[in-house]
Amino acid sequence: MIDLWTSSEIAQATGGAASAPFGVTGVAFDSREVGPGDLFIALSGEATDGHRFVEQAFASGAAGAIVSRPVEHPHILVVDTTAALNALGVAARARTQAKIIGVTGSVGKTGTKEALFQALDRCAPGRVHRSVKSYNNHVGVPLSLARMPRDALYGIFEMGMNHAGELSALTALVRPDVAIITAIAPAHQAFFESMEAIADAKAEIFEGLEPDGTAIIPADSPYVERLTGAAEHHGAKIVTFGFREDADVRAVDRVISANGGTLVTVKLPDGELCLTIAAPGEHWVSNALAVLAAVETVGGDLAVAGLALAELPDLPGRGARTRIPFADGEALLIDESYNANPLSMAATLKQLGREQAVRRLAVLGAMKELGAESEAFHAGLAEPLCAANVNFAILVGPEMTPLAQRLEGKVGLAHVADADxxxxxxxxxLRAGDAVLVKGSNSVGLSRLVAAMTGGGK
Incomplete structure (x- = not known):
């Protein structure tokens, strides 16, 4: 196997000193994720010090480490391991010839990133790199860059934020050729004075665009002109996607397919494409349009991308569907437990209303970081919940009190304290014939409920 990094390359990138020659085939900063041949980066933070886990990392097969104090193993000695991780990410970006795509947005980031990976991997098998899990912050992004293989043709990086200025720093590392904003929604509104401020913070992704880079923008967003203006300010080419007549990549026709997905005819600048999107829901149609816009922009094969979208695997926490057996049939559990905001809640409730079921149930956890408007946003879920013909709702957390009050006497209701x-x-x-949606902010812990109901996903 070709080394991902040699010790001399790591030392040159980070300004450190190598204790001995070595090569690594992977990079990790969590000792529990270290595998044979990996580089372990001993990050120091407020909660813990990675140097405490150096022995564990080498016991798991690490080939080398980046440390700020000497250890009895092959290592690169640096002044600051966090700065070294950033520097390694910068070096990875500098040496690659891959087309780089950055993805951000209030909702749909991870799903769009994963769908884009599946689409491009069909075009160039084994030559596409992407950030794993939701490694989209100030340590996850440089780690994902540092892991990018030398021969990658495409790199896809998710970037998240909950404060202004964070995306500016991340996009400067990623330097995307293509930057996608999936949607703007009141996520993390506690840290922003307005929705316009959230849109501006998301638009920071355009600051890092390479010369002649492309901005892919949601045409249906109320902030499309604001986003377009920001992209143009940074010299970007503009491609819009969505359902509006003037979108560059738009859904012309769409019908629900037999398997619950959507059959869509997509109008592109140079033609039309008819495809099936495996993941149910209108929000997934929007994600797919962004994916197709990006594939076309980087010169990928649209027909092959369409095949990938028709066979998208389930994403745990982001729409995975599991059948739960009963003696007299089965129930459907839709796992949207990873995160929630008002826009994504409404979208997934709308899809629940389309499910063929004897009864529709919703387990809804609190939406966090909504600031002064939290009560109004939670109470506002009553309309999409009732429109979805939900028969029984289990509301989780004290923030759900306004919704519980709004729903009293309208649907079957239980308001509980926590995920357990x-x-x-x-x-x-739950009983046979039911369809149940499970959705809430990640900190509510509804993934534990999903694991309990589905046998841990097995």
């Missing part, structure tokens, strides 16, 4: 109580209530309520 919600699990107990759902276990007693």
């Amino acid at each position: 109580a919600a699990t107990t209530r759902l276990q007693s309520e």
Whole structure:
């Protein structure tokens, strides 16, 4: 196997000194994720010091480490390991010839990133790199860059933020050739004075665009002109996607397919494409349009990308669908437990309303970081929940009190304190023929409920 990094390359990139020659085939900063041949970066933070886990990393097969104090193993000695991680990410970006795509947005980042990976990997098998999990912050992004193989043809990087200025720093590392904004929604609104401020913070991704780079922007967003103006300010070519008549990549026709996905005819600048999107819901149609816009921009094969979208694997926490068996049939559980904001709640409730089921149930966890408008946003979920003909709702967390009050007498209702109580209530309520949506902010812990109901996903 070709080394991802040699010790001399790491030393040159980070300004460190190598204790001995070595090569690595992977990079990790969590000792629990270290595998044979990996480089372990001993990050120091407020909660813990990675140097405490150096022995564990080498016991797991690490080939070398980046440290700020000498250890009894092959290592690169640096002054600051966090700065070294950033420097390694910068060096990875500098040496690659890959087309780089950055993805951000209030909703749909990870799903779009994963769908784009599947689409491009069909075009160039084994030559596409992307950030894994939701490694989209100030340590996840440089780690994902540092892991990019030398011979990658495409690199896809998710970038997240909850404060202004964070995307400016991340996009300066990634330097995308293509920058996608999926949608703007009131996520992390506690840290912003307005929705316009959220849009401006997302638009920071355009600051790092390479010369002649392309900005892919949601045409249906109320902030499309604001986003377009920001992209143009940084010299970007503009490609819009969505359902509007003037979108560059738009859904002309769409119908629900037999498997619950959507059959879509897409109008592109140079033609039309008819495809099936495996993942159910209008929000996934929007994600797919962004994917197709990016594939066309980087010169990928649209027909092959369409095949990939028709066979998208389930994403745990982001729409994975599991059948739960009963003696007299089965129930459908839709796992959207990873995160939630008002826009994504409304979209997934709308899809729940389309499911063929005897009863529709919703387990909804609190939406975090919504600031002064939190009560209004939670109460506002009553309309999409009732429109979806939900028969029984289990609401989780004190923030759900305004919604519980709004729903009183309209649907079957249980308001519980936490995910464990919600699990107990759902276990007693769920039966064959039901479809249940599970969605809430990640910190609510509804993934534990999903694991309990599905046998840990097995």
